[in-house]
Amino acid sequence: MDASSAAPEGAIDSLTGLLQRDALLAALRDAATPENGGGQPFALLALDLDRFKTVNDTLGHAVGDALLRAVGRRIRTAVRGGDLAGRIGGDEFAILMGHPAGEVAAQALAARLVELIGRPFLLDGHSVVIGASVGIALFPFDASEPEPLLRCADLALYQAKAEGRGDQRRFRPALRARAEARRQMESDLRAAIALGQFELHYQPHVELGSGRLAGFEALLRWRHPARGLVAPGEFVPLAEETGLILPIGEWVLRTACREAAGWSDPSLVVAVNVAAAQLARRELAAQVKSTLAATGLAPERLELEVTETALLHDVTTATATCQELRALGVRISLDDFGTGYSSLSRLRSFPLDRVKIDRSFVTGIATEAESAAIVRAVAALGSSLGLRTTAEGVETPSQLAELEQNGCTDAQGFLFSQPVPSARVEALINRIAADRQGPGDKEAIAA
Amino acid sequence: MSGMQPALRRVIYVSHTVTDPDEPIGPVLASILTAARRNNPRIGVTGALLYTARRFAQVLEGPPEAVEAIFETIQCDLRHDHVTVLEVSAPTVRAFADWSMAFVADAPVRAETLGEAGGAAELLAMLQAAIRNTEAATA
Numbered sequence: 001m002d003a004s005s006a007a008p009e010g011a012i013d014s015l016t017g018l019l020q021r022d023a024l025l026a027a028l029r030d031a032a033t034p035e036n037g038g039g040q041p042f043a044l045l046a047l048d049l050d051r052f053k054t055v056n057d058t059l060g061h062a063v064g065d066a067l068l069r070a071v072g073r074r075i076r077t078a079v080r081g082g083d084l085a086g087r088i089g090g091d092e093f094a095i096l097m098g099h100p101a102g103e104v105a106a107q108a109l110a111a112r113l114v115e116l117i118g119r120p121f122l123l124d125g126h127s128v129v130i131g132a133s134v135g136i137a138l139f140p141f142d143a144s145e146p147e148p149l150l151r152c153a154d155l156a157l158y159q160a161k162a163e164g165r166g167d168q169r170r171f172r173p174a175l176r177a178r179a180e181a182r183r184q185m186e187s188d189l190r191a192a193i194a195l196g197q198f199e200l201h202y203q204p205h206v207e208l209g210s211g212r213l214a215g216f217e218a219l220l221r222w223r224h225p226a227r228g229l230v231a232p233g234e235f236v237p238l239a240e241e242t243g244l245i246l247p248i249g250e251w252v253l254r255t256a257c258r259e260a261a262g263w264s265d266p267s268l269v270v271a272v273n274v275a276a277a278q279l280a281r282r283e284l285a286a287q288v289k290s291t292l293a294a295t296g297l298a299p300e301r302l303e304l305e306v307t308e309t310a311l312l313h314d315v316t317t318a319t320a321t322c323q324e325l326r327a328l329g330v331r332i333s334l335d336d337f338g339t340g341y342s343s344l345s346r347l348r349s350f351p352l353d354r355v356k357i358d359r360s361f362v363t364g365i366a367t368e369a370e371s372a373a374i375v376r377a378v379a380a381l382g383s384s385l386g387l388r389t390t391a392e393g394v395e396t397p398s399q400l401a402e403l404e405q406n407g408c409t410d411a412q413g414f415l416f417s418q419p420v421p422s423a424r425v426e427a428l429i430n431r432i433a434a435d436r437q438g439p440g441d442k443e444a445i446a447a
Numbered sequence: 448m449s450g451m452q453p454a455l456r457r458v459i460y461v462s463h464t465v466t467d468p469d470e471p472i473g474p475v476l477a478s479i480l481t482a483a484r485r486n487n488p489r490i491g492v493t494g495a496l497l498y499t500a501r502r503f504a505q506v507l508e509g510p511p512e513a514v515e516a517i518f519e520t521i522q523c524d525l526r527h528d529h530v531t532v533l534e535v536s537a538p539t540v541r542a543f544a545d546w547s548m549a550f551v552a553d554a555p556v557r558a559e560t561l562g563e564a565g566g567a568a569e570l571l572a573m574l575q576a577a578i579r580n581t582e583a584a585t586a
């Protein structure tokens with residue numbers, strides 16, 4: 001049952017030469033139904049290309065089509081005589097393995113597919129390397145009905161992609177539970193804004209040298225009715241995947257501006273994190289402008305923190321948006337510097353006011369020469385470019401001393417305070433002011 | 448200024464042999480070269496193939512569509528893997544105009560240097576020199 005010979009004419013996808021979705025699903029139903037001559041054990045592979053969208057976006061649809069055509073050919077090269085391969089979505093494929101198709105045979109085919117599709121493609125003068133991830137499900141062990149079996153293969157595929165792509169995974173029942181938990185979390189997250197379950201906590205950043213409080217970074221927290229306070233690391237990735245980060249980001253911006261406008265010291269800056277998806281939209285500047293107008297916060301008091309990855313995602317839009325924002329008077333800072341891919345020289349071309357040095361360098365500054373050297377280099381470059389440099393995650397007085405010596409201008413971390421709920425911001429403002437006036441002992445701040 | 452030159456494409460890649468190390472490689476090489484010498488002239492492709500220490504290095508040049516098509520055929524060949532493209536370029540002249548597929552065995556390169564940056568130019572020069580030497584010896 002070769003894909004191209006056994007199937008009726010119309011059932012072949014003309015681009016890839018593989019079965020069309022409906023034909024593959026029909027064959028899957030037959031294979032799972034004893035009355036239709038099926039019921040024997042078989043394997044189902046779900047395959048997805050890893051960087052297809054990037055190729056399509058950067059080299060155009062014609063090249064994208066040529067790539068799919070070549071992928072179709074490579075899949076046909078990899079499969080065995082009795083296997084059926086089909087294209088079931090834009091860049092999604094499925095392979096129904098005929099007999100014998102136990103776990104070993106399925107893994108061997110998956111490895112062959114991953115290897116073949118991982119080889120370079122030569123398209124329109126470009127050498128293009130994509131990759132493929134594969135999920136494996138076995139009939140009847142993983143599921144005895146066609147649709148659930150496809151779902152199992154898909155879950156295994158998601159797992160392969162989540163664990164770094166370019167590899168294969170076999171379905172495990174735990175994946176089903178995990179997918180269920182994710183679905184639950186997604187629907188909870190959808191409801192969270194309306195139910196008022198989000199809150200902002202504020203962590204101070206302090207000017208080195210003077211010890212003056214410069215402002216606060218607004219940090220998102222989710223007060224989940226059953227799970228308690230959930231840290232952003234546990235829900236932000238899901239929010240980004242589902243697009244919920246946009247309404248959440250808007251809420252954060254609005255709330256941070258409103259709360260900061262009420263602080264007793266009108267010189268304090270509030271720093272708000274901006275996600276890649278927000279930065280990629282041209283509306284961000286307009287949204288910030290109307291939020292400032294609505295809350296009465298002066299533009300100079302708002303600082304937006306962007307990450308390297310968000311900037312690199314779409315450099316042109318990001319640069320234009322940051323320029324517009326700075327024209328409003330809003331400041332831009334680059335968050336987690338050192339963890340992404342940007343080089344020091346790249347800093348020059350982005351419209352920035354501040355660089356925040358990632359905590360991983362700060363942690364080692366008092367004990368490792370390399371960390372100190374990196375911090376010193378970033379601080380020196382920052383000062384020559386007219387940028388402020390904030391060290392994140394400062395926990396000890398000796399780190400603080402090193403940072404001052406190495407030329408950082410600002411610092412943030414547990415040494416000054418952990419993030420506090422909105423209601424405790426005023427007390428913190430007073431405490432830091434009192435600490436400055438008291439005997440100049442920095443240890444006292446650590447309390 | 449010369450008139451309209453037909454566009455040329457050159458691709459240079461390296462790969463690993465996946466045939467059984469205990470089997471002689473001769474028949475595999477013969478089969479590849481027979482196919483190349485049968486197919487390449489029909490589509491205007493010329494080039495050179497190096498086999499050394501279980502690695503291949505190949506230069507393919509000709510009309511862009513023809514080079515891209517034969518390259519894709521070769522990518523689907525299960526007798527090699529770990530394919531790395533070193534260069535894709537648009538040269539003005541062919542480096543191996545007289546050869547449907549020149550063959551060089553056990554050339555004076557270390558296999559490890561084949562995939563390194565800057566390796567493409569070095570490889571090309573080495574293959575051209577090896578072929579000139581062969582021609583001189585047999586002339």
Ligand SMILES: Cc1cc2nc3c(=O)[nH]c(=O)nc-3n(C[C@H](O)[C@H](O)[C@H](O)COP(=O)(O)O)c2cc1C
Nearest residue numbers: 479482483486487503505517520521524526527548
């Ligand atoms: C390293 C390597 C280089 C090859 N080079 C060529 C080539 O230049 N031309 C070619 O037609 N086939 C080449 N092949 C063989 C092709 O992969 C394929 O087997 C052949 O084109 C099939 O030809 P046929 O359809 O005429 O039998 C090469 C294979 C390998 C492994």
